[in-house]
Amino acid sequence: MCLSHIKKGQKCRLVSINGEGKLKQKLLDMGFIFGADIEVIREAPLYDPMELKIHNYLISLRKSEANLLEVELV
Amino acid sequence: MIKVALAGQPNCGKSTIFNLVSGINQHIANYPGVTVDKKVGRFSYKEQKIEMVDLPGTYSFSSYSLEERVAKEFIVDEKPDVIVNIVDASNIKRHLYLTFQLLEIGIPVVVVLNMIDVATRRGIEIDAQKISQMLGCKVIIASGAKGIGGDEIMEAIVKTSQESAGSFKINYEELEPLIEETQSEIETSQIPLDKRWLAIKLLESDETISAKLEVEFKDIKESTKAKEEKFHSLYDKDIAPFLAAIRYDSADIIYHKCVKHLKESSETVTDKVDKIVLNRWLAFPILLLIMFLVYELSIVYGYKLTDYTWPLLAMFKNAVIGVLPEPQFTDIPMVTDFTIWMVNSANALMNYIPIFFILFALIAIMEDVGYMPRMAFILDKIFKKFGLHGQSTLPLVLGGAMVGGCAVPGVMSTKGIADDRARMATILTVPYMNCLAKVPFYTLILGAFFKEEMALMMFYISTVTVFIALIVAKLLATTVLGTRETSPFVMELPPYHLPTFKGVIIRAAQRVWVYIKKVVTIVLAVAIVLFAMLQFPGLSEDSIQKFDIQAQKALDNFDKKAKKSAYYELVDTKEEIYTLLNYYDNYKSQRMIASGKEGAEAVDADFMQKNEALFKFVKSGDDKEAGEINKLLRKLSKDRNKILREVKNEKIENSFLGMIGRSMEPLTQYAGFDWRINVAFLSSFAARESAVATLGSLYENNKADDQRAEEAMAQNSGYTPLHAVAIIIFMILTPPCIATMIVVKLQANSYKWMLFAIFFPITLGIIISSSIFTFGSMFEVSGLDAMGYFYASVVALALVFGLFPTKTKNWFVDKK
Ligand SMILES: Nc1nc2c(ncn2[C@@H]2O[C@H](COP(=O)(O)OP(=O)(O)OP(=O)(O)O)[C@@H](O)[C@H]2O)c(=O)[nH]1
Ligand SMILES: [Mg+2]
Helix, strand or coil, X not given: CEHHHCCCCCEEEEEEECCCHHHHHHHHHCCXXXXXXXXXXXXXXXXXXXXEEECCEEEEECHHHHCCEEEEEC | CEEEEEEEXXXXXXXXXXXXXXXXXXXXEEEECCCCEEXXXXXEECCEEEEEEECCCCCCCCCCXXXXXXXXXXXXXHCCXXXXXXXXXXXXXXXXXXXXXXXXXXXXXXXXXXXXHHHHXXXXXXXXXXXXXXHCCEEEECECCCCECHHHHHHHHHHHHHCCCCCCCCCXXXXXXXXXXXXXXXXXXXXXXXXXXXXXXXXXXXXXXXXXXXXXXXXXXXXXXXXXXXXXXXXXXXXXXXXXXXXXXXXXXXXXXXXXXXXXXXXXXXXXXXXXXXXXXXXXXXXXXXXXXHHHHHHHHHHHHHHHHHHHHHHHHHXXXXXXXXXXXXXXXXXXXXXXHHHHHHHHHHCCHHXXXXXXXXXXXXXHHCHHHHHHHHHHHHHHHXXXXXXXXXXXXXXXXXXXXXXXXXXXXXXXXXXXXXXXXXXXHHHHCCXXXXXXXXXXXXXXHCCCCHHHHHHHHHHHHHHHHHHXXXXXXXXXXXXXXXXXXXXXXXXXXXXXXXXXXXXHHHHHHHHHHHHHHHHHHHHHHHHHHHHCCCCCHHHHHHHHHHHHHHHHHHHHHHXXXXXXXXXXXXXXXXXXXXXXXXXXXXXXXXXXXHHHHHHHHHHHHHCHHHHHHHCCCCCHHHHHHXXXXXXXXXXXXXXXXXXXXXXXXXXXXXHHHHHCHXXXXXXXXXXXXXXXXXXXXXXXXXXXXXXXXXHHCCCCCCCCHHHHHHHHCCCCHHHHHHHHHHHHHCCCCHHHHHHHHHHHCCHHHHHHHHHHHXXXXXXXXXXXXXXXXXXXXXXXXXXXXXXXXXXXHHHHHHHCCCCCCCCCCCXX
């Protein structure tokens, strides 16, 4: 399933990135590597973007980008 | 000399460490680039000359973002002697990801574990010794904010600069054969960096490095491409994610061997604060409150502060006037005229310094605390709809999204916006915000034509700008900026920090200094040009004669009546009258700015001392005879001012600027502007304040002296409220002031965009004002109604625009 569908407070694990180029490299550099644990902390007050915790730090990602991340729940 | 580069991920405290070790009193140069600026500091440590460069923060060393390109090009081209890698000790794992890439370069590295205070507070224990062993380089523990570790860092830099690079190596497993193969191909390269690193960069398809190596090895790109494909077919993996995964795994190993969490990770302060600040229902009220506070403290309170600083500037002006040649009645020497004009222009801008200082300090606090990224997080969705970005909030607020501001700091604060298109759109829309210096202009026009409806009109004016900005942003983002790169909005939300007092003050002072240096100098240059354009070609012979006669008449009048006075011998030559008149005028203006009773007494004493014989004429007291002269002086001073104003008015009318204003009438008549308004708009280009001054002097003439500019304008101009609305709307949209254009040039890094930022609003302004005026006159709409219709259509248009999606995904399909 994609990351954008994960509910607040749920934890999941990254399976693959369906993006290319700049987005993919950026995500890789920020630690979105295969098998990384991701926790959804909250959505923004207007429901987009979402706040995630990965490698023990906080990051914000728009839903349109979260859509490209394939994850599995843990 | 030792060349040192400070590298690290964003927000790890590089600049703080930089200031700690270089001592901020050292020469720190600022090189503003597009989104990045690297700061260079030169200083000495124990007789060693050090040149230290504070590089922009980068998460990695690939070449996808501008900051990364700048940082990498610096290291490759300048080849520093030592790289100091700042690591956030409270978040080691992610930071090591960059550290590995730095270690591979083949330049000696010193690792600094910064923010050790934060790590300790969170119960993170780090074995620096062990990390040092595993990485094969010096590891220093430090806290930039607390001033810990500065000396140790410098010691390590000096020592390391004499050693060669360590031999740290990550084992890239399946990729190793290909790395070795590539490495042997480029072994003969002249680039003085580690060949293994170059090989890895090639395999990563790094553009900077590929381009450099292609000069020496012509087919290197093709052979690399073939290797990438080979790797893909063998292992079904792409190289970039493969490298990232191995680096993260290696970071994980070091992390587990060297870092212990003493406390069970409980909820941090950041988590607790975010629960409130980012709460769905509280986020917006808190945001509004913070913006209100910033506005209140900087703009409102700062404006009050100018009450105290303005007298200083006035004192400066008077001091300057004091040393200038004195006027001979209506004959004012050109030097005097010119210098006063320049001082006035400079003062108008210097007057904003208290406001800017407070504003910049507050921004620095918000930046340090970590609220800025939260603001972007909250508002991103709205701004995204108009091609802007969450991070556009602050520039727009500074520009005056709420009641008033200044576009100069607004445009300057766009630097942090990651998305190139949104950043450009923000730079180009901030100048539409409600500029504080426009307020006197609105007050003048509203006072003349909308006395009753002033509040409603002011509301229209100050809120319509936000909607206009949104519309313009959307228009630009979908047209001229349509092809600009957009960036994925992947933004770190850093932990909250307490700001350091020193850091905040330094940053605010630096920004104010940039404002003074860049803006004031250029504005003064423009002021010179404007002065010339308003002065020349000057009056015709006939007019000069006409004014001479008037002046002579005023003097004769004085002379005739003064003859009866007992003091006549003191004023029976022209020179004596001139001196006395100047003395009188100076006294009056000094008294005007003197504050309180003591101030007034001081001025009295001063003038008494300057010329005791004349003092009785400016303050006659019981001396009846002197009182008569005083009355005559007042009349003479009034006559002089009237003549001067007429001279000025005629000069403007005949000046080059006047001619330009007149030549534009055929076009501007559709908006209802005559040449006077045109000249006012043209002169407001230097600083908006001049618009009011010019209009004032154009309309005040010919009338009794005590008439205010508003009344004069209402009676003499022949304008209707509809004219006024057209003028106001044009003023809302334009004219961009020169100071703003300078920073637009700085931030957009191109003259082309600066010219665009000048002419697009002017075109838009003239089209809208013309249509309002032309249709308004045709259908006999009242001024207030016209403004109402305008407001309603702008709001409606903004809402409609918001519904159309903006294309933002061109990074998704790989460029090129
Ligand atoms: N508690 C604590 N805070 C620190 C320390 N060093 C820096 N800070 C804070 O961390 C924040 C970021 O510091 P900067 O020096 O601006 O970081 P930077 O690496 O230059 O950031 P960029 O230029 O954006 O890449 C500021 O709020 C500093 O006050 C430290 O040792 N301890
Ligand atoms: Mg910095």
